[in-house]
Amino acid sequence: MKLNGAAILIECLIEQKVGTVFGFPGGAVLPIYDELYKRADRINHVLTAHEQHAGHAADGYARASGKTGVCIATSGPGATNLVTAIATAYMDSTPVVFVTGNVPQSLMGTDSFQEADISGMTMPITKHNYLVTSVERLAETIREAFYIASSGRPGPVLIDIPKDVQLAETEYVALSGEALIPRLSKKKPLAQLRPEGEALEQYKTKAEPRLEKAAQLIAEAHRPLIYCGGGVTLSGAQDAMMQLADRVDAPIVATLMGLGAAPASSKRMLGMLGMHGTHAANIAMQRCDLLIAVGVRFSDRALGDASKFAPNAKVLHIDIDRAEINKNVSTTLHITGDAKIVLELLLARVSQKQHEQWMQQARSMMDDYLSDGHFEPRRILRSMAATAPDMTVATDVGQHQMWTAQHFPFVHTRQLISSGGLGTMGFGLGAAMGAAKSDEKGRPVALVTGDGSFRMNLTELSTIAYYNIPVIVVIFNNGTLGMVRQWQTLFFGHRYSQTTLDRGPDFMKLADAYGLEGTRVDNLDDFDAAFKKAYAAGKPCIIECMLDIDEMVAPMVAPGSPIDSFCLN
Amino acid sequence: MYINNDNSQRYTVGVLVDNEPGVLSRVSGLFFRRGFNIDSLAVGTTQDPEVSRITIVVRGDEAKIEQLVQQLYKLICVQKVQVMKPRNSVERQLLLVKVKADVTEREGLMRLVDIFKAKVLDVTRNSMVLQITGDNDKIASLLSLLGDYGILELVRTGMVALERGDGVMTSDIFD
Numbered sequence: 001m002k003l004n005g006a007a008i009l010i011e012c013l014i015e016q017k018v019g020t021v022f023g024f025p026g027g028a029v030l031p032i033y034d035e036l037y038k039r040a041d042r043i044n045h046v047l048t049a050h051e052q053h054a055g056h057a058a059d060g061y062a063r064a065s066g067k068t069g070v071c072i073a074t075s076g077p078g079a080t081n082l083v084t085a086i087a088t089a090y091m092d093s094t095p096v097v098f099v100t101g102n103v104p105q106s107l108m109g110t111d112s113f114q115e116a117d118i119s120g121m122t123m124p125i126t127k128h129n130y131l132v133t134s135v136e137r138l139a140e141t142i143r144e145a146f147y148i149a150s151s152g153r154p155g156p157v158l159i160d161i162p163k164d165v166q167l168a169e170t171e172y173v174a175l176s177g178e179a180l181i182p183r184l185s186k187k188k189p190l191a192q193l194r195p196e197g198e199a200l201e202q203y204k205t206k207a208e209p210r211l212e213k214a215a216q217l218i219a220e221a222h223r224p225l226i227y228c229g230g231g232v233t234l235s236g237a238q239d240a241m242m243q244l245a246d247r248v249d250a251p252i253v254a255t256l257m258g259l260g261a262a263p264a265s266s267k268r269m270l271g272m273l274g275m276h277g278t279h280a281a282n283i284a285m286q287r288c289d290l291l292i293a294v295g296v297r298f299s300d301r302a303l304g305d306a307s308k309f310a311p312n313a314k315v316l317h318i319d320i321d322r323a324e325i326n327k328n329v330s331t332t333l334h335i336t337g338d339a340k341i342v343l344e345l346l347l348a349r350v351s352q353k354q355h356e357q358w359m360q361q362a363r364s365m366m367d368d369y370l371s372d373g374h375f376e377p378r379r380i381l382r383s384m385a386a387t388a389p390d391m392t393v394a395t396d397v398g399q400h401q402m403w404t405a406q407h408f409p410f411v412h413t414r415q416l417i418s419s420g421g422l423g424t425m426g427f428g429l430g431a432a433m434g435a436a437k438s439d440e441k442g443r444p445v446a447l448v449t450g451d452g453s454f455r456m457n458l459t460e461l462s463t464i465a466y467y468n469i470p471v472i473v474v475i476f477n478n479g480t481l482g483m484v485r486q487w488q489t490l491f492f493g494h495r496y497s498q499t500t501l502d503r504g505p506d507f508m509k510l511a512d513a514y515g516l517e518g519t520r521v522d523n524l525d526d527f528d529a530a531f532k533k534a535y536a537a538g539k540p541c542i543i544e545c546m547l548d549i550d551e552m553v554a555p556m557v558a559p560g561s562p563i564d565s566f567c568l569n
Numbered sequence: 570m571y572i573n574n575d576n577s578q579r580y581t582v583g584v585l586v587d588n589e590p591g592v593l594s595r596v597s598g599l600f601f602r603r604g605f606n607i608d609s610l611a612v613g614t615t616q617d618p619e620v621s622r623i624t625i626v627v628r629g630d631e632a633k634i635e636q637l638v639q640q641l642y643k644l645i646c647v648q649k650v651q652v653m654k655p656r657n658s659v660e661r662q663l664l665l666v667k668v669k670a671d672v673t674e675r676e677g678l679m680r681l682v683d684i685f686k687a688k689v690l691d692v693t694r695n696s697m698v699l700q701i702t703g704d705n706d707k708i709a710s711l712l713s714l715l716g717d718y719g720i721l722e723l724v725r726t727g728m729v730a731l732e733r734g735d736g737v738m739t740s741d742i743f744d
Contacts, residue, residue, distance in 0.1 A: 123595055124602050128645040131591070148645060187648060323639035326632060 005135045005166040006031035009099065010039050012142040015175060018070050020044045020061065020437050022054040022430075026074020027114060028101030031166040046437060046467060048430065049459040051078050055085020055098065056430030056457075057437070059156075062094045063417045064392055064435035064445075066236075068150050069096040075103055076114030079160070080121070084424060086156050087125040091421025092257060093234060095154035097145050098126075104164040105133065119160045127155030135168040143175070144182040151185070152192045153321040154234060191336040192320055194235070203337065207345060210335045214316055215349035217333060221290035221314075223358045224250040227273070230257030230420070231295015231319055231339050233413040240343035241294060242266070247347060249355040250292070251362040253281035255302050256405050256420045258295070264409030270362060274302035275557050276402045280365040282555075282563040285310050287361075293317045295339045298328040299421070304563035318342045367555075369407070375523050377476055380545055381407040383528045384446060384474070388535050392417060392435050392445045394471075396428035396453030399482035402553040404448045417445075426456030432471045433464050444470035444538045451501055452481040458505075461514040464540040472534045475507055478547040486552050490567065500549075507544045517541040576630040579608065581660055581730045584623040584641060585649040585738060588614055592646045596623055599644065605629060605637055609662070611727035620648065624660075624729045649738040653730050660730035663702045665690070666712070669719035670697045678718060685711045696721060 003011065009032060013021065021043060025033040036045050048054040051073040058069030069089075073082050079100040089096045102108065103115045119131040128148050130141050138161070145157040185193070190203045218224060226245050232238055238261040245252055245268045252262045253273040262269040271278035273285055285291070291313040296302070303309045306328055314332040317325055318339055325334040335342050371379055377400065384393075385408050393408055394417040395401040401418055410416050417435050419427040432447035439445070454475050464471045476482075481499040488496050511518025518541065519530040527545060534541045556568035586592045593612055600607050608626040615622050627637065634652060641650045653660075670678050671694070678697060682689060685707065691698035701711055705728070712720070 119591070120594070123591075123598055127643075184645065321643070323636065323643055325639070327636055330632065 001172055002169050003172045004031065004169045005138050005161060006035045008135070008138050008170070008172050009142060009161070009166070010035045010043060011172060011174060012139055013070060014042055015143070015180060016068065016146045018043065018068070020046060021070040021072055022046045022048060022057040022061070022434065023072030024048060024051045024054055024074070024078060026078045026101065028075035028103055028163050029072060029078075029166075031163065032072060032099070032101065032161075046433070046463070048463050051081035052085050052426070053430030053457055053460045053463070055082045055096070056088065056424075056427050057434035058096045058098075059085060059089045059094050060394060060417050060431030060434030061438040062089075062096050062434075063092075063431070064414050065438035066414065067095075067438065068146055069094070069434065070099070071096060072099045073101075074114065075101050075118075076116045078114075079116050079118035082118075083121060083125070084426075085430075086122055086158065088419050088422045088424045088427055089156040090125045090127070092419065093154050093230060094156065095149040096156045097149050098156060098158040100158065100160045101166065102131070102160050102162045105162045106164065108162065119158065122158050125156070126158050129158040129160070131160045132162070132165050135165050135170045138165060138170075139172060140182065143180050144184060147180070147182050147185060151194070153231075192322060194338045194341065200341070203341070204345060207335060207337060207342070210333065211342075211345050211349055213333050214335060214346055217290055217314055217316055218248055218292070218350050218353070221248075222355065223288045224248050224290040224292060224355065225284055225288035225313070225362075226250050226252040227285070227291055227293040227296055228252055228254045228258040228261050229294065229296030230255065232258055232261040233295075235295060235320070235339040236413075237294065237340035237343050238262070238413050240340055240347060242268075244292075244343055244347055244350070247350050247352055248292070249353045249359060251284055251359060253277070253285060255296055255299065256418060259405060260410035260413045260415045263411045265411065267363065268359075270366065272405050274299075274563060275304065275559065276406065276553050276555065277302075277557070277563065278406070279367055279555060279566070279569075280362060282557065282566075283365050284362045286312070286562070286564040288313045291315045293319075294343065295319060297324045300328070300559075303328065304557050304559075304561050308562040375527075375545070375547065376551060377403040377547065378407045379524050380474070380476075380527055381448070383524060384531055385409050387528070387532050388446070390415065391443065391535070392439070394418065394428050394432035394435055394445060394447045396447075396449040396457075397423045397425045398450045398453055399478075399486065399551070399553050400448050400450040400453070400476040402483070403476075406553075425453040428453060429457040429460045429464070429471070429473070433460065433469045436469045436471055442470065442538070444472055444535055447471050447473045449473065449475055450482060451475055451477040451479065451507075455501075458510065461510070461516060461540075465514045465516050469540055470538045471540050472531070473540070473542045474531070475542065475544045476547055477507070477544050478549050478551055480549050482551070483553070485549070489550070489552070490556075491558070507542055511542040518544065520544045520546065522546040577628050578630065580627055580629065580634050581653045581655070581658065581728060582625045582627060582634075582637070583651040583653060583730060583738065584625065584647060585615070586621050586623060587646045587648065588619050588621040589646060592621065593623070595644050595646055596641070599640055600625070600627070600637075603637065603640055605633070609727040611662070611729050624727065626728050651732065651738045653732050658730050658732045660704055660728050661702050662705075662708065662726050662728045663700065664708055664723065664725040665698060665700055666715060666720060667696055667698050667722040668715050669695065669721060671695055674718055681711065681714055687711070
């Protein structure tokens with residue numbers, strides 16, 4: 001059937017089983033929005049207040065569901081507003097397809113109205129991007145984009161479609177199943193994909209020698225430790241990892257992105273490692289003699305001083321991205337491959353081990369959080385978890401984010417939605433709404449944010465209010481950019497340069513302005529009651545927690561220090 | 570454990586890429602943002618019109634080059650990457666140079682042209698344009714000699730290289 005480019009885009013989204021897209025219209029995507037209007041029965045479009053948050057919403061949707069998120073924006077400023085969202089998705093390996101319109105090709109390169117070279121700009125922050133120059137290539141390009149975004153190590157892909165391509169017509173043939181997998185899939189090595197069937201057999205043969213060596217390293221280890229990252233979640237390897245931990249009798253530490261893969265309640269889970277890692281996690285890291293690193297990239301925030309990281313350990317690194325091997329830390333042995341496949345193959349080669357003493361030693365360093373009873377973040381997070389232990393929790397970036405990572409006991413993967421790599425303040429509300437939209441049961445999602453971060457995205461309150469998206473916004477209001485203030489306190493002689501936020505807005509009046517229920521609390525009982533009520537109501541609302549300006553995130557390791565040398569306990 | 574960045578060496582890297590708009594930008598952008606110093610870069614199509622070959626001369630230690638190769642492979646447009654060992658490969662670049670040459674100097678220059686197997690492409694009353702192909706050392710020594718006459722303009726292609734023997738690039742990057 002003959003369709004124009006805009007209609008082909010919609011058909012291709014339907015091919016990919018996309019139900020929800022986030023976006024914002026504009027001149028260069030008018031044909032696409034016209035088709036969205038006609039196909040509203042198939043594609044549900046969520047209109048945000050700003051393109052950046054549409055991008056974060058698509059990202060949050062992908063993080064929470066594992067499906068590929070989709071975001072649409074117009075040319076020029078619409079496209080450039082996506083840049084932060086694209087970079088955020090890229091750093092945390094989230095599969096998102098970003099579609100932008102561009103000016104007609106006849107105007108390209110003439111500095112025409114709302115023209116921006118978005119494919120040039122996003123080259124360093126996308127897994128791949130396209131400028132589609134003919135409608136004949138469009139369907140193939142969209143299929144490739146979805147394949148690239150979700151295969152191997154996932155990541156964002158941008159498709160820039162000039163307006164004339166949206167309007168030009170060509171023959172469109174619907175495809176499904178295997179036929180949707182593009183030709184280029186053949187070019188990539190098996191180890192960097194998730195092979196199935198015959199390809200998996202080939203992969204096994206190739207991986208065999210390394211698996212044998214890995215099993216040997218594990219057999220020789222006395223103090224093994226599993227270092228779990230976001231790759232475990234992306235690959236769905238959490239069960240295999242827990243089985244391996246049991247088999248090897250090893251404790252587990254997680255990165256921010258790896259939280260939830262090992263339930264916080266597990267006796268093996270020592271918590272998050274790194275700059276704000278637990279004592280148990282960081283000290284275990286320095287004492288272990290074999291580090292089994294799964295789906296991690298040895299980020300500087302996890303490592304501290306790289307030259308003094310895990311000084312006694314041999315490193316076994318399992319990752320689907322070969323470029324992560326030996327990037328920041330050199331390994332004793334690596335296995336390139338999908339974490340789930342590799343761990344399952346490894347399990348078959350590892351016999352039951354006993355490291356009782358090591359386990360005990362590792363557990364003995366677990367922190368006991370004693371509270372003096374004042375209204376503080378740790379207690380708020382524990383209260384939230386008591387009410388809703390398995391609810392999805394999104395965060396912005398800063399102190400509240402680290403407190404959430406430390407004190408909300410995550411029990412499953414995809415439960416924490418947080419910007420790890422890029423550390424994007426203003427990520428939270430968009431991401432939370434995306435996560436909530438991805439939940440078929442429509443369960444509420446919590447957004448833990450700070451007054452600083454929230455000011456960067458509160459414009460999206462209109463979106464959650466209009467669509468009645470059940471996001472419970474919990475603002476930790478300490479009247480400051482807390483994390484920066486913490487560094488100013490510790491490293492810059494208490495000179496609080498531009499971090500004090502003594503200027504509102506009044507979040508209760510703001511809630512009112514958007515027609516949302518707002519509750520301001522300054523004690524745990526009131527918080528607990530407000531949160532329980534909000535959770536039961538399942539409606540968007542704001543709970544503002546009034547906190548002390550000098551509350552700090554502890555433990556803390558100063559940047560560039562060895563991770564067992566804490567500057568705050 | 571820790572990767573230290575001493576032992577900087579010169580490496581020649583061959584990269585087969587899809588012959589598409591923007592590919593050179595993707596490859597050179599990667600070098601720039603990952604902090605690699607490119608000594609030279611040359612690009613052209615291959616016997617397959619859909620494939621181009623880029624030759625890059627770059628400095629770094631072994632770990633850094635490994636990282637570079639793996640990062641290159643992450644680009645969707647990159648098909649194959651090969652790091653060539655100097656002893657095991659042939660490399661050449663082509664140089665055009667315009668030298669000051671009046672009647673008294675022409676003879677001396679012609680002797681250099683002979684010794685270096687260069688070619689004279691253009692002669693005027695005051696200058697000559699020479700073409701020379703060779704590896705880095707040969708070109709460097711000619712340039713130093715031409716310096717005595719006065720170099721007016723110079724342009725070079727960048728190094729291109731192939732591995733010796735029957736082998737062709739492989740794409741097996743399991744390890």
